[in-house]
Amino acid sequence: MTRAHHADVVIIGTGMGGGTLAWSLRDSGAKVLLLERGDFLPSEPQNWSPEAVFGENRYKAKEQWRDANGGWFSPGVHYFVGGNTKVYGAALPRLREADFDEIQHAGGVSPAWPISYGELAPYYDRAERLFWVHGEAGVDPTDPPRSGPYPFPPMPPDPYMEELAERFRLQGLHPAPLPVGLDYRPGGRCVRCGTCDAFPCRVLAKADAEACAVRPAIEWPNVELWTNTYAFRITTNASGDRITGVEVQRGGERMRVAADIVVVACGAVNSAALLLRSATARHPQGLANSSELVGRNYMVHTNSVLVAIDPRRPNPTVFQKTISINDFYHAGVDSEFPFPMGNLQPIGKLQAAMMRGVARHAPDWSLRAAARQSVDWWVMSEDLPDPANRVTLDSSGDIVIHWRPNNLAAHSRLMRQAKTMLRRAGYPILLDRQMGIATNSHQCGTLRFGRDPGRSVLDRYCRAHDLDNLYVVDASFFPSSTAVNPALTIAAQSLRVGDHLRERLGVATVHDRLTGVAEA
Numbered sequence: 001m002t003r004a005h006h007a008d009v010v011i012i013g014t015g016m017g018g019g020t021l022a023w024s025l026r027d028s029g030a031k032v033l034l035l036e037r038g039d040f041l042p043s044e045p046q047n048w049s050p051e052a053v054f055g056e057n058r059y060k061a062k063e064q065w066r067d068a069n070g071g072w073f074s075p076g077v078h079y080f081v082g083g084n085t086k087v088y089g090a091a092l093p094r095l096r097e098a099d100f101d102e103i104q105h106a107g108g109v110s111p112a113w114p115i116s117y118g119e120l121a122p123y124y125d126r127a128e129r130l131f132w133v134h135g136e137a138g139v140d141p142t143d144p145p146r147s148g149p150y151p152f153p154p155m156p157p158d159p160y161m162e163e164l165a166e167r168f169r170l171q172g173l174h175p176a177p178l179p180v181g182l183d184y185r186p187g188g189r190c191v192r193c194g195t196c197d198a199f200p201c202r203v204l205a206k207a208d209a210e211a212c213a214v215r216p217a218i219e220w221p222n223v224e225l226w227t228n229t230y231a232f233r234i235t236t237n238a239s240g241d242r243i244t245g246v247e248v249q250r251g252g253e254r255m256r257v258a259a260d261i262v263v264v265a266c267g268a269v270n271s272a273a274l275l276l277r278s279a280t281a282r283h284p285q286g287l288a289n290s291s292e293l294v295g296r297n298y299m300v301h302t303n304s305v306l307v308a309i310d311p312r313r314p315n316p317t318v319f320q321k322t323i324s325i326n327d328f329y330h331a332g333v334d335s336e337f338p339f340p341m342g343n344l345q346p347i348g349k350l351q352a353a354m355m356r357g358v359a360r361h362a363p364d365w366s367l368r369a370a371a372r373q374s375v376d377w378w379v380m381s382e383d384l385p386d387p388a389n390r391v392t393l394d395s396s397g398d399i400v401i402h403w404r405p406n407n408l409a410a411h412s413r414l415m416r417q418a419k420t421m422l423r424r425a426g427y428p429i430l431l432d433r434q435m436g437i438a439t440n441s442h443q444c445g446t447l448r449f450g451r452d453p454g455r456s457v458l459d460r461y462c463r464a465h466d467l468d469n470l471y472v473v474d475a476s477f478f479p480s481s482t483a484v485n486p487a488l489t490i491a492a493q494s495l496r497v498g499d500h501l502r503e504r505l506g507v508a509t510v511h512d513r514l515t516g517v518a519e520a
């Protein structure tokens with residue numbers, strides 16, 4: 001094995017967490033090396049083809065993981081520069097303020113975070129600017145307090161969606177514009193196509209980690225990116241109390257990269273797997289694992305797709321993601337169910353080829369007809385941390401996901417509320433399907449942060465309790481999954497960790513240097 005390189009900070013993974021951190025360190029003067037197992041996602045006609053994306057799974061990782069019974073499945077992960085954000089739906093809400101506190105759910109307790117909303121709020125402001133978030137303050141009664149308006153006005157709804165929102169308002173609900181990260185800025189590249197959610201953006205108009213963070217970061221001479229570089233092991237010194245670097249596979253060659261600070265950002269499953277794979281005689285259970293929590297408390301949300309069909313009225317909407325409904329988010333709205341239920345938001349407009357996976361034998365014409373008349377929803381509830389839901393490695397080093405969904409009463413109740421709401425709005429046909437183990441797009445929680453080293457893996461700045469120069473900035477740090485989309489929170493915490501690292505490296509924080517100047 002060759003020793004090829006030294007960096008001040010090595011970041012493993014270029015998704016929402018890793019990409020954002022690289023961006024925040026770009027002008028720190030520190031020598032930053034980004035390691036990414038994938039390549040740049042090519043711009044090609046297939047980017048927008050439902051047949052290629054859903055039929056052939058063109059961009060999904062080719063690897064398979066195992067479930068607890070030994071069965072194989074194809075996880076919903078995407079190994080490219082930008083990580084899963086290359087195909088994400090760019091819905092970028094903040095957590096609700098109460099999500100940072102302990103909350104009683106029907107299925108158990110959602111634990112408090114070790115930081116308050118107030119501590120993360122300035123970083124949410126910055127993350128929204130960096131990821132071009134369009135939204136409208138003051139419409140959603142559950143929105144947390146904010147320092148000012150969104151960086152950009154909300155995406156204008158198509159008339160059909162605007163009318164639907166009005167139908168919800170007449171029921172006493174509070175539909176609000178869904179905050180989304182798109183280049184719909186003046187002169188921006190977004191063409192409001194129907195292939196935002198689950199597709200790569202061919203015109204780089206989606207605020208993904210590649211477009212907003214990695215590309216601008218690597219323009220700086222001190223930030224380098226190695227693609228097609230798989231980190232298989234993090235190394236320590238002989239006494240096991242310091243990280244010394246990373247062993248990687250690059251272009252068929254195994255090499256060692258030395259680093260003063262290593263930041264893991266491989267996504268919640270792969271980050272836990274990397275720490276487990278890095279076990280040594282001093283750390284026999286894996287790195288940073290004195291709490292025995294590495295890989296545990298895996299969460300993904302309980303998610304369902306709900307297709308609402310009005311056979312009398314086609315839905316001509318192309319860009320559907322303009323509404324968010326949080327009326328069922330907090331406890332207290334349903335006298336028969338005094339617990340939180342979750343969030344409702346449209347997904348990208350379904351097309352016939354996207355329904356094929358769930359209706360294998362239906363004739364094409366029936367799928368086309370359903371897609372023409374439907375409005376399509378994501379029904380999302382909080383799942384609770386359970387130490388038995390965990391990531392492990394089998395004897396061959398393959399990833400095993402032990403997962404038993406929980407807090408399901410909240411999801412059933414939310415589904416019932418969603419169906420009532422849509423039936424009243426004029427949709428007599430309602431088809432729903434709950435997502436299974438392979439839909440792990442919102443994976444989180446496997447390396448939770450907290451104050452107590454006995455009950456968490458990372459501290460409040462996502463530094464490993466056990467190892468002073470090891471950090472993790474992807475969705476692993478979430479102690480609870482909440483019931484909103486995770487990516488903006490990952491980015492905000494990554495910017496917060498970025499400021500912490502700048503202080504550690506002895507350079508100015510962004511707050512010192514910026515006084516209200518837009519970052520994007």
Ligand SMILES: Cc1cc2nc3c(=O)[nH]c(=O)nc-3n(C[C@H](O)[C@H](O)[C@H](O)COP(=O)(O)OP(=O)(O)OC[C@H]3O[C@@H](n4cnc5c(N)ncnc54)[C@H](O)[C@@H]3O)c2cc1C
Nearest residue numbers: 013015016017037083084089090091231266474475485487
């Ligand atoms: C179809 C889809 C739609 C989604 N829609 C939304 C949405 O609308 N809003 C939202 O908030 N979230 C959404 N998400 C989830 C969102 O994309 C993730 O929460 C977010 O990307 C997670 O960030 P991360 O940094 O934890 O991991 P990722 O963004 O997945 O990044 C991990 C990176 O690490 C790399 N990597 C992994 N292992 C290694 C290794 N050993 N060596 C080197 N590199 C490695 C990967 O290739 C990847 O680049 C969606 C996800 C999917 C799949």
